[in-house]
Amino acid sequence: GENVEQHPSTLSVQEGDSAVIKCTYSDSASNYFPWYKQELGKGPQLIIDIRSNVGEKKDQRIAVTLNKTAKHFSLHITETQPEDSAVYFCAAKKNNDMRFGAGTRLTVKP
Amino acid sequence: DAGVIQSPRHEVTEMGQEVTLRCKPISGHDYLFWYRQTMMRGLELLIYFNNNVPIDDSGMPEDRFSAKMPNASFSTLKIQPSEPRDSAVYFCASRPNNNEQFFGPGTRLTVL
Numbered sequence: 001g002e003n004v005e006q007h008p009s010t011l012s013v014q015e016g017d018s019a020v021i022k023c024t025y026s027d028s029a030s031n032y033f034p035w036y037k038q039e040l041g042k043g044p045q046l047i048i049d050i051r052s053n054v055g056e057k058k059d060q061r062i063a064v065t066l067n068k069t070a071k072h073f074s075l076h077i078t079e080t081q082p083e084d085s086a087v088y089f090c091a092a093k094k095n096n097d098m099r100f101g102a103g104t105r106l107t108v109k110p
Numbered sequence: 111d112a113g114v115i116q117s118p119r120h121e122v123t124e125m126g127q128e129v130t131l132r133c134k135p136i137s138g139h140d141y142l143f144w145y146r147q148t149m150m151r152g153l154e155l156l157i158y159f160n161n162n163v164p165i166d167d168s169g170m171p172e173d174r175f176s177a178k179m180p181n182a183s184f185s186t187l188k189i190q191p192s193e194p195r196d197s198a199v200y201f202c203a204s205r206p207n208n209n210e211q212f213f214g215p216g217t218r219l220t221v222l
């Protein structure tokens with residue numbers, strides 16, 4: 001089955017700096033890659049996603065890149081703000097099977 | 111839409127008791143998923159339904175766990191009897207017939 005690895009497990013940045021979280025997946029048939037943000041006491045919230053026929057997608061301060069050949073994808077957050085502090089999960093989906101990474105705890109220091 | 115609704119938000123029970131978690135998916139969503147989240151194992155898929163029919167329950171840890179979806183707007187996850195190692199946050203999620211999946215707020219279960 002699919003195996004998703006996520007790095008780093010924790011990330012601390014200064015407000016205004018950029019943050020990058022990376023994930024790799026094992027099944028080349030996976031074709032959908034969402035990113036979720038989970039705040040304390042809440043469920044994961046979809047923030048951006050990318051499909052396998054696209055290499056990059058951007059939405060304001062967040063962007064995701066996908067390298068199908070290398071089977072890795074990344075989340076980029078620019079101009080980070082304290083409210084970006086949360087746990088971020090990547091996932092890879094094939095058919096109805098979606099596997100999640102272990103999560104990255106991002107802390108943005110004011 | 112109010113999003114995925116789960117109840118209760120918190121549940122504290124004693125070992126051996128039956129626990130029932132409830133979920134109301136987003137109207138019109140064909141798929142419903144139950145996940146368990148722990149520090150040690152992260153987000154694990156327990157079971158999912160398509161059009162109220164259980165499709166894959168290979169993630170259900172033991173026979174003590176069961177899930178039902180009697181209609182398109184309601185699902186339950188039952189643990190009987192509960193054990194301390196079942197303590198976790200249980201999430202329900204739903205999605206329409208595309209990729210975007212939406213999570214509920216979760217039920218934090220503590221089994222003493």
